[in-house]
Structure formats: C-alpha cells, structure tokens
Amino acid sequence: MTTLKTLADHLAAERTADNAVKDVVVVIAQACVQISRVVASGAISGSLGAAGQINVQDEEQKKLDIITNDILRDALKACPAVAGLASEELEAIETTGQVGGFLVTFDPLDGSSNVDVNVSVGTIFSVLPAPTDHEPTEADFLLPGRRQVAAGYVVYGPQTMLVLTLAKGVFGFTMSAEGEWLLTHDAVAISADTAEFAINMSNQRHWAEPVRRYIDGCLQGKDGPRGKNFNMRWVASMVADVHRVMMRGGIFMYPWDQREPDKPGKLRLLYEANPMSLIVERAGGKATTDGKTAILDLQPTKLHQRVPVVLGSANEVDQVAATA
Ligand code: AHG
Numbered sequence: 001m002t003t004l005k006t007l008a009d010h011l012a013a014e015r016t017a018d019n020a021v022k023d024v025v026v027v028i029a030q031a032c033v034q035i036s037r038v039v040a041s042g043a044i045s046g047s048l049g050a051a052g053q054i055n056v057q058d059e060e061q062k063k064l065d066i067i068t069n070d071i072l073r074d075a076l077k078a079c080p081a082v083a084g085l086a087s088e089e090l091e092a093i094e095t096t097g098q099v100g101g102f103l104v105t106f107d108p109l110d111g112s113s114n115v116d117v118n119v120s121v122g123t124i125f126s127v128l129p130a131p132t133d134h135e136p137t138e139a140d141f142l143l144p145g146r147r148q149v150a151a152g153y154v155v156y157g158p159q160t161m162l163v164l165t166l167a168k169g170v171f172g173f174t175m176s177a178e179g180e181w182l183l184t185h186d187a188v189a190i191s192a193d194t195a196e197f198a199i200n201m202s203n204q205r206h207w208a209e210p211v212r213r214y215i216d217g218c219l220q221g222k223d224g225p226r227g228k229n230f231n232m233r234w235v236a237s238m239v240a241d242v243h244r245v246m247m248r249g250g251i252f253m254y255p256w257d258q259r260e261p262d263k264p265g266k267l268r269l270l271y272e273a274n275p276m277s278l279i280v281e282r283a284g285g286k287a288t289t290d291g292k293t294a295i296l297d298l299q300p301t302k303l304h305q306r307v308p309v310v311l312g313s314a315n316e317v318d319q320v321a322a323t324a
C-alpha cells in the first residue's frame, strides 16, 4: 500500500498560500477531529436531542449545535493568527484581541436535523483577511466571497472527509482511525454535465415560476425538453448534498420560495453559501443565486444574511439560467 500524504505534508508543499492561513486551517481541521468524535459518540455521550433553545437564526438548537460551536470557538480563540470569528450559532461576532491575521466564519454543525437519525452532517468554514489596523468589527466580516483566502467543509459520513481549497485547487482528505487527515482525493473536479438534481421537492408549490419550469423539465425526462432522464437526491444536509455534487456531479438548489417572501432563501451567505461556492468554482463548477449571478460577487450587507443557492455542474447551472 502506498503511503498517503498527510494534511501537514500537503500544506507544506502548497507554496501559494500564506503560512498563517495554513495554521488556521490546521486548527480548524484538528477541531473537526474532535467534532467527529462527539458526533460519532451520539447517544453514548448523551449529546443527541434538542437543547431547548432558539438560536439567532430563529431555529431550534440541538445540543450538538452548541457543543460543536464551542469546540470551534475555543480552538479558534487560542489561535494567534485569528482576529475574529462569526458563527451561525452566535448572535454577534467575537474578537480575540489580535489585530491583523484572519477572520473565520463557520457553520459548526450543518444539517443538524439529521443528527438524531444518524444521517450525514458536516462543518463548513470560511477564512477571510482581517483588517490590519484595528480589532475587527462586524463590518469587517462583510466581504464578498471572492476575498476568501481558504474555505472548506468536513462531512461526518461513512467516512469523515475534509474538502479544502486554499489559493487554488480542491483537495479531499480522509480521517484515519488515529484522527489524521490523509490526502485521498487530489485535484477534485466537478463534471460539467449531470442528470441528477437536489432540491427539497416538498416546497414545489411555493417556488417561483422559473424554478418550477426548470424542475418540471427534469421531471419529464426523456419525453420532455431535456431529452434525458434525471435522478433526484436530497439528504437535507448541505454538506452531504454538495459533497455528492463534488464527487459525481449534480445540481444543488435551495431557491427563494413564497413561504416567507421576505427571506431571500434558507441558506446563509457567510457560513454556507460563500465557502461552498468557492470550493465549487475552484473545482470547475458554478455557484449562483439563480443560474446567473455568482454568489462570490455578492456584497454582504449583514452577518446572518440568507441567499438563494443554485450550484453544481457548470452546464446544468447554465440550464437553470436558460430556463428562466
Ligand atoms: P443547519 O442545520 O446548519 O441549519 O442547515 C440546514 C440546511 C442545509 O444543510 C440543508 O440543505 C437545508 O437546511 C435543508 O433544509 P430543508 O429541511 O428545508 O430541506
């Protein structure tokens, strides 16, 4: 058996990224090993179930949302390269007293509704440059996704995997039994074409007309305008659904819908959409709000901003634009 490269070896050989960014990535990767252990321990450690409180997103928190948030927060606060952090589970940003270095935004446990039924969940993170002349304020976090210096996710599934992009390329690492990250997926690329879509079909009646038209075309299969049959998957953990797209192509959509017309979508720009969009674009896919507008070009206006998401195989994302 050939020896696989460790994350440390991979980072050492990655000359285009700043060493301090690599330190931040290592801290996050180590925290995610801890998260994987507590997620895997489930009912044994008594960590399943609801926490009995509502978070800033107006969503019911699971015990594991809080436990995983604390693991990442504590690890990042101890990292000298981190000046500030923002989490889906925290109302406000937190600073570390450092000036310069990096800001980290994260979704500590993505897909947490799946955790009690033992279906894949994940962690998503984004690393941004911190201001160099003052302690970060909330406004300093509101940078377009193109400014990210690193982004990644960890999927806690049959295998625990870290998928990472720094200055270029997307690399996948599998966690060993010893808790070491080993490079198993070199230069991940998303196929340009696909016949698999992911959307929560139970919201169909609430969608806007262009989304209905696009999905309707897929559902008609060989007999419809697309002339081919489509398959559908919806895990309801963005990390797991996007990971499938990374591995075998596909399109993932969480569009605006009429249930709450004032909400632009469900997914959060800074914790979910931006990091996933950087990873998808780096792997040759497209990440948009509607098939056209690139998520990475959006100027965020608030920390917990939500955004519609249409991402995945490039030609299929173009199809959404063409159908609209
Ligand atoms: P989170 O658990 O971090 O709040 O995120 C859940 C998100 C995302 O992971 C997933 O794609 C989507 O919610 C599923 O939503 P539905 O339950 O509406 O399908």
Ligand code: MN
Residues within 6 Å of the ligand: 107, 109, 110, 111, 238, 272
């Ligand atoms: Mn999430």
Ligand code: MN
Residues within 6 Å of the ligand: 065, 088, 107, 108, 109, 110, 111, 112
């Ligand atoms: Mn979450």
